[in-house]
Amino acid sequence: MTVIPTVNALRFVGAATFEALSGEPVTSSVWDGVDSVRHIHIGAKADIVVIAPATADFIARASHGIASDLLTNTLLSTSATVVLAPAMHSQMWEHPATQHNVALLRDRGHLVLNPDEGRLTGEDSGIGRLPSPQSILDFVENALVGTTHSLAGRHIVITAGGTRENWDPVRFLGNRSSGKQGVALARAALAQGAAVTLIAGSVDIELPSGVTLVRVESAENMLQAVRLAMKEEPDALIMAAAVADFRPIAPLEEKIKKGAGVPAIELTLNEDILASVARENPETVILGFAAETVDSQEQLIAAGREKLATKGCTALVLNNVHGGGIFGSENTEITIIDRRGGQASFTGSKNFAAHAVLAHLSYLLSPLH
Numbered sequence: 001m002t003v004i005p006t007v008n009a010l011r012f013v014g015a016a017t018f019e020a021l022s023g024e025p026v027t028s029s030v031w032d033g034v035d036s037v038r039h040i041h042i043g044a045k046a047d048i049v050v051i052a053p054a055t056a057d058f059i060a061r062a063s064h065g066i067a068s069d070l071l072t073n074t075l076l077s078t079s080a081t082v083v084l085a086p087a088m089h090s091q092m093w094e095h096p097a098t099q100h101n102v103a104l105l106r107d108r109g110h111l112v113l114n115p116d117e118g119r120l121t122g123e124d125s126g127i128g129r130l131p132s133p134q135s136i137l138d139f140v141e142n143a144l145v146g147t148t149h150s151l152a153g154r155h156i157v158i159t160a161g162g163t164r165e166n167w168d169p170v171r172f173l174g175n176r177s178s179g180k181q182g183v184a185l186a187r188a189a190l191a192q193g194a195a196v197t198l199i200a201g202s203v204d205i206e207l208p209s210g211v212t213l214v215r216v217e218s219a220e221n222m223l224q225a226v227r228l229a230m231k232e233e234p235d236a237l238i239m240a241a242a243v244a245d246f247r248p249i250a251p252l253e254e255k256i257k258k259g260a261g262v263p264a265i266e267l268t269l270n271e272d273i274l275a276s277v278a279r280e281n282p283e284t285v286i287l288g289f290a291a292e293t294v295d296s297q298e299q300l301i302a303a304g305r306e307k308l309a310t311k312g313c314t315a316l317v318l319n320n321v322h323g324g325g326i327f328g329s330e331n332t333e334i335t336i337i338d339r340r341g342g343q344a345s346f347t348g349s350k351n352f353a354a355h356a357v358l359a360h361l362s363y364l365l366s367p368l369h
């Protein structure tokens with residue numbers, strides 16, 4: 001990683017911080033280290049150039065091809081993907097000059113994110129906030145991987161989030177699934193060119209645009225939605241949802257009053273969507289997820305192999321949830337096992353894990369498999 005601060009960036013963060021974090025000297029000028037021709041070589045060697053934050057001034061300079069410092073020189077000398085994450089006051093973002101400059105950059109193929117809405121400098125709030133570091137990172141990972149692996153022409157159905165099983169008109173049984181892994185998979189599949197049907201239960205994050213979205217509540221709703229989606233003969237189904245195993249036997253019509261004593265809930269088993277749909281669609285590549293509480297990687301694989309056989313799907317993505325921590329967290333550790341004996345492990349962000357799962361899916365979809 002090479003950090004190229006602008007002169008203005010160094011007013012906010014000192015060079016020492018950038019140097020300590022990147023392990024390399026930093027400069028804004030084309031006149032330092034001239035012998036190594038940095039103004040050309042940095043851009044020529046880059047896999048991706050990310051400008052965050054991109055100010056109104058930087059966007060104006062970049063859109064007009066002005067090469068007044070090391071960063072703008074780098075932009076002109078790179079053929080890599082360029083991502084800009086703008087940050088400025090709402091009025092500056094909405095100004096026709098900035099909007100025109102953003103359109104110029106986008107026409108040129110640069111990936112300009114939309115700024116977030118929220119608190120700005122001082123008391124003001126509105127559009128213009130720098131997108132969160134995590135969302136910039138996710139976008140960059142998608143941009144990097146999206147150019148190398150392709151799911152173009154594929155249709156992938158993905159389930160995400162938890163299910164809610166009605167108990168009475170105001171209460172339900174739910175679970176802690178955030179939907180992050182399923183949504184990361186949907187975004188990554190989109191980035192790799194797939195058409196995505198996202199069947200989402202309860203999630204606590206923003207859903208991606210560009211998918212065919214089906215919202216569901218209960219496990220029964222999800223089963224119906226998955227069966228309907230399978231009629232379109234997708235290339236693959238990924239069951240990333242945390243489907244409730246049990247539901248109250250008969251949801252009550254009336255709200256339970258607390259004066260009536262502590263009620264007992266009688267539960268019944270929900271149908272296993274993954275197992276049923278795998279049985280009904282033996283030719284389709286179907287991936288399931290399994291969260292196990294085990295002490296070692298060997299135990300995880302052994303439990304996974306047993307579950308793969310009972311579920312009857314093509315592959316399982318295994319998480320060891322011993323000690324909690326996966327639900328809602330950004331990072332995850334996964335092991336993928338498939339019916340042919342294939343196995344692969346990854347640690348990283350849920351977004352990175354999503355790409356790892358899709359890379360394995362591409363392999364399972366390939367004619368050689």
Ligand code: CTP
Nearest residue numbers: 239241243244270271272273274288289290291
């Ligand atoms: N799943 C499903 N339908 C259910 C329960 C789970 O389709 N009613 C799917 C999930 O989407 C996930 C996988 O099965 O892909 C998760 O399996 P897991 O919960 O680990 O296994 P269970 O069958 O619930 O077994 P157990 O909890 O006893 O390990």
